[in-house]
Amino acid sequence: AQKITQTQPGMFVQEKEAVTLDCTYDTSDPSYGLFWYKQPSSGEMIFLIYQGSYDQQNATEGRYSLNFQKARKSANLVISASQLGDSAMYFCAMRESGSSNTGKLIFGQGTTLQVKP
């Protein structure tokens, strides 16, 4: 069964430093998609970045990059040059190709990131 695991309940990072948020997944489907979402204290869910299982390069979006290691089944989010506004909860999520006709995602438990000034 598909599963997403985020093992870091909470993390701290100094402003302007880089931080890596861990995500591992389990699936037997060769085709899948991986997503990261940010949830600030205001509560909304913000889509950050997407990685397809067949993508040759790691996805990047501004200060966000996804360190995709397929053999290890990990999809870690890297935030470079942390800012105070990056303080939030971050969720990793996955969609299997078998869900392509429904689009549903499964989510990890989340990691709370606090950026220190």
Added chain:
Amino acid sequence: DAGITQSPRHKVTETGTPVTLRCHQTENHRYMYWYRQDPGHGLRLIHYSYGVKDTDKGEVSDGYSVSRSKTEDFLLTLESATSSQTSVYFCAISEAWGTGELFFGEGSRLTVL
């Protein structure tokens, strides 16, 4: 931003009462979802819809029902609310093409006393 509105945004109710949460979209997206968010569990799928009158159960569907009579509206009903259904409920929408990311509503906080 995707046009998704949830109502009510906050509700306090008593055990045993029926509750309906509404999700309304203006994006004409085919897929709609109801998730609940609880500490330590992330977001868990309750029900989803892949078209008008086409719905299916998610991971935590017990005690919930849904209806979708038109593309833009997806209703979540708790027939008889219990304290274990105290949660934040998120509606989301997506389309079938591209990366297929979900766009979320602002959430509805439900407290069952």
